[in-house]
Amino acid sequence: xxxxxxxxxxxxxxxxxxxxxxxxxxxxxxxxxxxxxxxxxxxxxxxxxxxxxxxxxxxxxxxxxxxxxxxxxxxxxxxxxxxxxxxxxxxxxxxxxxxxxxxxxxxxxxxxxxxxxxxxxxxxxxxxxxxxxxxxxxxxxxxxxxxxxxxxxxx
Numbered sequence: 476x477x478x479x480x481x482x483x484x485x486x487x488x489x490x491x492x493x494x495x496x497x498x499x500x501x502x503x504x505x506x507x508x509x510x511x512x513x514x515x516x517x518x519x520x521x522x523x524x525x526x527x528x529x530x531x532x533x534x535x536x537x538x539x540x541x542x543x544x545x546x547x548x549x550x551x552x553x554x555x556x557x558x559x560x561x562x563x564x565x566x567x568x569x570x571x572x573x574x575x576x577x578x579x580x581x582x583x584x585x586x587x588x589x590x591x592x593x594x595x596x597x598x599x600x601x602x603x604x605x606x607x608x609x610x611x612x613x614x615x616x617x618x619x620x621x622x623x624x625x626x627x628x629x630x
Contacts, residue, residue: 478595482541484588485532485600489543490553491584492529495577496522501561502570510567514621521574521614528607535603556580568622575618582611 503518533543544553551558556577565573585608592601616626 478539478541478592478597478600481588481592481595481597481600482536482539484584484591485536485541486544487553487555488532488581488584488588488604489529489536490550491556491577491581492525492532493550494554494556494558495574495581496525496529497558498556498577499525499574502565502574505561505563505565506567506570507563508567514567514571524610524614528610531603531607535600539597539600555584571618571622575615575622578611578615578618582608582615585611 499518499521503515503522506515506518533545536543544550559573585604588604589601589608592598592604619626
C-alpha cells in the first residue's frame with residue numbers, strides 16, 4: 476500500500492479542511508445582522524461536518540500508512556484557503572461568500588483526490604472522497620441559494 480500521490484493530496488485536504496473550519500468559525504463569531512439567529516446555529520452544523528471530514532480523511536491517511544499533518548504551521552504551509560483577520564465590518568452575505576469560496580477549494584481538492592486515488596487503485600479512499608465531495612457540493616448549493624445564487628452561478 477504505497478499510494479504516494481494519494482497521501483499527498485489527502486494532507487492537502489486535511490490542511491484545507493482545517494483552514495476552512497477556522498474560516499467558518501471566525502464568521503460564526505463575528506456575524507451580525509438580520510438572519511443571525513438562524514445562521515449562527517447553521518454554522519455550528521457546518522463546523523461539525525468539516526470536523527468529521529477532517530477526522531475521516533486523517534484516519535484514512537493513517538490506515539494507508541500515511542502521516543496526517545497535525546500542526547498549525549503545517550496547515551498554513553499546505554492550505555490553499557486564504558486567511559484573513561476577523562472583522563465586524565462584513566455583511567452576512569459577504570461572510571457566506573467567503574465560506575462558499577473556501578468550500579469551492581474543498582470541492583476542487585476532493586475532485587483531484589478522487590482522480591488521484593482512482594489512478595493509484597485505492598478504492599477505499601476513492602469511495603470516502605466521493606462521499607465527502609457530494610456533501611461539499613450540497614453545502615455549496617445550499618449556501619449559494621441563501622445568497623440568491625443558482626448552483627455554479629458565481630464560478
